[in-house]
Amino acid sequence: MQKRDEAYASFEGAKLKEEETFLAAGGVGEMLAYARKALYAAGYMPYYLYRQKYMAGNFENTGWCRAGKACVYNVDVMEETCDNLACGANAVTKKLFAGGARIERLGAPKDIPTYIAKAGEVAEKKRALFLAAGQPAFPPVP
Secondary structure, eight states, X not given: OHHHHHHHHTOHHHHHHHHOSOOOSTTHHHXXXXXXXXXXXXXXXXXXXXXXXXXXXXXXXEEEEETTOOOHHHHHHHXXXXXXXXXXXXXXXXXXXXXXXXXXXXXXXXXXXXXXXXXXXHHHXXXXXXXXXXXXXXXXXX
């Protein structure tokens, strides 16, 4: 238990998440306008846009890159046209079946202590998901 608590203490953002229940939408528009102006000034261009279900203020999520450096993988993940093996608290792994006709999702626990306690169990579930699809297994969790 002490090892887990020490590991948890190193995630300062996790404490903030426990203290704040949500990001208020007020000010998000100004933050986005500032970021947009700074990114354009630095030579970046938007290359994908999507909306998330619980996005503060109902704003969009935009991917930015320099000319010719767009990440096709990011677009594929947003459009759910490829598998996504996600790692970390609240990460969602997605496995496509039948050419994308069916998608199975496997979410990791949101809070850090639970994620750490169940990391081996979550990894085994991911392994089973991909093995069921006949894909090569990734190494076992020690």
